[in-house]
Amino acid sequence: MKQQLVLLYQLQQTDSQTESDEAELSGLDNGETLAGELEAEETTLSEWKDQLSAAQAELHDKQLQLQGTEDDRQNKWDQTYGGMISDPKELSALERKIEELDRRKDKLEEDIIMLLDEVEALQKQVDQKQADVERISDRLSKVRQHFEQRSVELVTEMEQLTQRRSELEAQIKPGLLDDYKHTRQHNANVAVAVAINRACSACHTAVASSVLGELQQATRVVRCESCRRILVLDEWL
């Protein structure tokens, strides 16, 4: 009987380990949440990069316009004050044109200053978001790597446990196995408890000397008087 009870205890250990592996496997993070987060961050990054490109293009355009305006103004100025034109009407028209070009130049310079600020701010945003994306991407590859590795380990271990379980099951008497299954169902998946220091390892209630004595003889299944689990002795294991 003692040998049978030890086998039963070992069977319970394989069952408990299998349960724990199953729970770990189903709870393993496959990176799905993080992948969603990464995708959202990448979308934002891409939008901000587009905004930055648009602002840079506009800045470039304004700078070209400014250059053109400055060249135009220089031409008009040269014409006005170069002494080639003497018609007062024509001179006055050129002076008005120069004033108009000055106003346009002022406006372009203001726009350029604002765009420079905008480009700088957007560049900063893009750099920060880029760093966020890289950080999340690194984390995701670590999570995925751990998921792959741990999944394989757990599946392999569970295969070994299944093998071990059938070996044990084959050696245990059917009546005792049924008792085990029944007791497990009604006792939070723990059917076999160990009597350690005169107490039940499952419910921690003291085990009476008479019960211990009977257990030592190992002629039949002895149960904890409190939780009704099947008892084995610490020293047998």
Ligand SMILES: [Zn+2]
């Ligand atoms: Zn107990």
